Amino acid sequence: MLFLVHMQVNIPHDLDPADAAALIAKEKAYSQELQRNGTWRHLWRMVGQYANYSVFDVASNDELHQKLSALPLYPYMTLEVTPLAQHPSALAPN
Amino acid sequence: MLFLVHMQVNIPHDLDPADAAALIAKEKAYSQELQRNGTWRHLWRMVGQYANYSVFDVASNDELHQKLSALPLYPYMTLEVTPLAQHPSALAPN
Amino acid sequence: MLFLVHMQVNIPHDLDPADAAALIAKEKAYSQELQRNGTWRHLWRMVGQYANYSVFDVASNDELHQKLSALPLYPYMTLEVTPLAQHPSALAPN
Amino acid sequence: MLFLVHMQVNIPHDLDPADAAALIAKEKAYSQELQRNGTWRHLWRMVGQYANYSVFDVASNDELHQKLSALPLYPYMTLEVTPLAQHPSALAPN
Amino acid sequence: MLFLVHMQVNIPHDLDPADAAALIAKEKAYSQELQRNGTWRHLWRMVGQYANYSVFDVASNDELHQKLSALPLYPYMTLEVTPLAQHPSALAPN
Amino acid sequence: MLFLVHMQVNIPHDLDPADAAALIAKEKAYSQELQRNGTWRHLWRMVGQYANYSVFDVASNDELHQKLSALPLYPYMTLEVTPLAQHPSALAPN
Amino acid sequence: MLFLVHMQVNIPHDLDPADAAALIAKEKAYSQELQRNGTWRHLWRMVGQYANYSVFDVASNDELHQKLSALPLYPYMTLEVTPLAQHPSALAPN
Amino acid sequence: MLFLVHMQVNIPHDLDPADAAALIAKEKAYSQELQRNGTWRHLWRMVGQYANYSVFDVASNDELHQKLSALPLYPYMTLEVTPLAQHPSALAPN
Amino acid sequence: MLFLVHMQVNIPHDLDPADAAALIAKEKAYSQELQRNGTWRHLWRMVGQYANYSVFDVASNDELHQKLSALPLYPYMTLEVTPLAQHPSALAPN
Amino acid sequence: MLFLVHMQVNIPHDLDPADAAALIAKEKAYSQELQRNGTWRHLWRMVGQYANYSVFDVASNDELHQKLSALPLYPYMTLEVTPLAQHPSALAPN
Numbered sequence: 001m002l003f004l005v006h007m008q009v010n011i012p013h014d015l016d017p018a019d020a021a022a023l024i025a026k027e028k029a030y031s032q033e034l035q036r037n038g039t040w041r042h043l044w045r046m047v048g049q050y051a052n053y054s055v056f057d058v059a060s061n062d063e064l065h066q067k068l069s070a071l072p073l074y075p076y077m078t079l080e081v082t083p084l085a086q087h088p089s090a091l092a093p094n
Numbered sequence: 095m096l097f098l099v100h101m102q103v104n105i106p107h108d109l110d111p112a113d114a115a116a117l118i119a120k121e122k123a124y125s126q127e128l129q130r131n132g133t134w135r136h137l138w139r140m141v142g143q144y145a146n147y148s149v150f151d152v153a154s155n156d157e158l159h160q161k162l163s164a165l166p167l168y169p170y171m172t173l174e175v176t177p178l179a180q181h182p183s184a185l186a187p188n
Numbered sequence: 189m190l191f192l193v194h195m196q197v198n199i200p201h202d203l204d205p206a207d208a209a210a211l212i213a214k215e216k217a218y219s220q221e222l223q224r225n226g227t228w229r230h231l232w233r234m235v236g237q238y239a240n241y242s243v244f245d246v247a248s249n250d251e252l253h254q255k256l257s258a259l260p261l262y263p264y265m266t267l268e269v270t271p272l273a274q275h276p277s278a279l280a281p282n
Numbered sequence: 283m284l285f286l287v288h289m290q291v292n293i294p295h296d297l298d299p300a301d302a303a304a305l306i307a308k309e310k311a312y313s314q315e316l317q318r319n320g321t322w323r324h325l326w327r328m329v330g331q332y333a334n335y336s337v338f339d340v341a342s343n344d345e346l347h348q349k350l351s352a353l354p355l356y357p358y359m360t361l362e363v364t365p366l367a368q369h370p371s372a373l374a375p376n
Numbered sequence: 377m378l379f380l381v382h383m384q385v386n387i388p389h390d391l392d393p394a395d396a397a398a399l400i401a402k403e404k405a406y407s408q409e410l411q412r413n414g415t416w417r418h419l420w421r422m423v424g425q426y427a428n429y430s431v432f433d434v435a436s437n438d439e440l441h442q443k444l445s446a447l448p449l450y451p452y453m454t455l456e457v458t459p460l461a462q463h464p465s466a467l468a469p470n
Numbered sequence: 471m472l473f474l475v476h477m478q479v480n481i482p483h484d485l486d487p488a489d490a491a492a493l494i495a496k497e498k499a500y501s502q503e504l505q506r507n508g509t510w511r512h513l514w515r516m517v518g519q520y521a522n523y524s525v526f527d528v529a530s531n532d533e534l535h536q537k538l539s540a541l542p543l544y545p546y547m548t549l550e551v552t553p554l555a556q557h558p559s560a561l562a563p564n
Numbered sequence: 565m566l567f568l569v570h571m572q573v574n575i576p577h578d579l580d581p582a583d584a585a586a587l588i589a590k591e592k593a594y595s596q597e598l599q600r601n602g603t604w605r606h607l608w609r610m611v612g613q614y615a616n617y618s619v620f621d622v623a624s625n626d627e628l629h630q631k632l633s634a635l636p637l638y639p640y641m642t643l644e645v646t647p648l649a650q651h652p653s654a655l656a657p658n
Numbered sequence: 659m660l661f662l663v664h665m666q667v668n669i670p671h672d673l674d675p676a677d678a679a680a681l682i683a684k685e686k687a688y689s690q691e692l693q694r695n696g697t698w699r700h701l702w703r704m705v706g707q708y709a710n711y712s713v714f715d716v717a718s719n720d721e722l723h724q725k726l727s728a729l730p731l732y733p734y735m736t737l738e739v740t741p742l743a744q745h746p747s748a749l750a751p752n
Numbered sequence: 753m754l755f756l757v758h759m760q761v762n763i764p765h766d767l768d769p770a771d772a773a774a775l776i777a778k779e780k781a782y783s784q785e786l787q788r789n790g791t792w793r794h795l796w797r798m799v800g801q802y803a804n805y806s807v808f809d810v811a812s813n814d815e816l817h818q819k820l821s822a823l824p825l826y827p828y829m830t831l832e833v834t835p836l837a838q839h840p841s842a843l844a845p846n
Numbered sequence: 847m848l849f850l851v852h853m854q855v856n857i858p859h860d861l862d863p864a865d866a867a868a869l870i871a872k873e874k875a876y877s878q879e880l881q882r883n884g885t886w887r888h889l890w891r892m893v894g895q896y897a898n899y900s901v902f903d904v905a906s907n908d909e910l911h912q913k914l915s916a917l918p919l920y921p922y923m924t925l926e927v928t929p930l931a932q933h934p935s936a937l938a939p940n
Contacts, residue, residue, distance in 0.1 A: 177929055
């Protein structure tokens, strides 16, 4: 089941740079793990913004929330979640 | 080059039903043609709305505008176009 | 799986009154059928508005879209869909 | 009498972690007490957000304000309150 | 129990003038009846707008919805309802 | 002459608690003085918010600004001022 | 007493051109009469819009509402009214 | 050439009071100098806000930007600039 | 003197197609005339929208308003005008 | 390929002035380098704001994101990117 997720990252300027770098590294590792297991199906950078559009494939709302709230950068993110369904004109199944 | 396109469809209530049906059929054929040739890479229905999120793969802004403004339902659509770039954590190339 | 759905109804003033009444009756019958089978778990009127907040219990996004887009008043509605997950402090399971 | 309450939590990053944890524990205890006595009828987590939708059952506006402003996390919350009435199509009474 | 109600009136330009005048007269009579029985406690015109701020005193959400949805101009109104509670600094009880 | 005033209070979390308490006490005393002399005609708490709706009765815009900007909590408030006129259906004069 | 008034004009496309022209002529005459008697102190066109910013000098809210609602184009206008006070740095009295 | 300028002042709470007072004094002197030389034609306080509406008379966009960005409080201001033209019904030339 | 102008075109669906085509042709001729004489310096199509961003070079606000309000499609346009000044880092003069 | 980019700069008040000045100098040098090589085609100051409208000419979304995210002031900027296409009435090619 697919969800479009818009992620806006707002790391406070006064966060210790080392802490920030560590979080960002953890975020990358975590996201690549989810990409490998098919949960995080698409990840695109929005041009000119510290933000991305992603598509998640999960079995339930609860699984999505669990996966999103486990993002290392979650405390510094604003997320918008849009549930997606099969479009009648789409050739490919979701 | 990828663009996320949000398409909200607002067909006027007083449009002749036969005309509307014809337009919708043309729209489906046109979108499936673009899906087959790889331009219209993803097409998802937004749950509960006569709207979709799509991802287009085009060579330029001009090509994208030409493809979008040729949509049969274009006169009855509100579109938002978001240019996408490669995310540094994405395993798959755009 | 639960979704909060906000439904704003905007029936055009120039819709034939008999057609409107027929649609509203069908809407009531359809909603009560879904309430009986547990899909439409909660239905509350927003005070002072021709709108409601509802909670749907469905197995997937696709099922939710199918149930919503089958609403007789669907063409005259603006819907907002919010996926819900289990709250860690909630005593009752979703 | 039912009210839908949207609660967005914004705990400042620089709040002492121990204080934050204590507040969150108190919030959980307080909310579960109100759930047990029927005041806090529903509590759902919004997917991807430190926010919830809740339904309160109270006798008056004043009781609702008293119950909400007593939330331990109240100083760090943005609340939206929507009064609900009986929907004419709802099978279950509010 | 008090509610602040913002009422914006939008009578369509193409509504038959006689019908409009009849509705407006009924609205006035209805509102004055509710003012006399204490339900409609305050009614103020917003300067420069076909809108008003009112304060209603009712026993429940349901009563408020019933009173509001019975407004003759209700189909042509956009309403916002704000529940009010006793302010700790207010000398007069609500 | 009446004005509806919406007051949203945002006291910074890092304001010294004693200073905050002193300001709040002064605010209460000041508001009750204006209530006694008829300037501050109504004061209602918005349910679930550190905000109020008030109605001021003043002789001019300048007097209103003078009275509002003298509020002890003024530096921590966001105000919206709506001028009110006599409604043609209102039984009571403003 | 001064008020800044923003007036956005939206004359429906299907209004009979002769009626529209007559209304516009009446609007001009009415506004010039109020300019001559000092009520309508300033009238400026917003560049690129069928809208204006004006400053009215009136004795009360009620007078302002009476003057504004008497505008011939009033039914086709959206107005925003901002009460103005004497600025402490202004050399000229309001 | 006239421009309407909306100025919202947001002096941070933690700015040293002496610095703030000095800036405000400089702002007053600067604004009165521009009022005297006809650049700053009108200056009105928005009731209930640390904000003003002003009208500037300048020869060009560049001159306006130069005059505005030289405001001592400029770093703590949010400005909106609206170019004004002669209104066809205005008796007085701009 | 430069202004950025955002033009959103909304031609009503029920406008006679021949009239619409005539207006669009006139608009093209008018815009090309202004491009040739240097007034309309830039004209770009917003991808996916019946809208454009343009840059006008004019001597005054009044000239800009006169040029814009003379656009054949003006009655069906929503315009936003942003005055531009010389940027201190720009190599090219405006 | 052209993009309109709106850049709003928000340098925190508590950033060390020397650091801020160094960043601003680097920003100027970087932008002038891109202007010289034709990437940063237009750069205009928005009157009354620490913001600009720019037009970039790049080969792809990725190049645009790379150029924008390399702006020295990027961490303190809010950017909006609008893809532009050739307007059918524009005499000059993009």
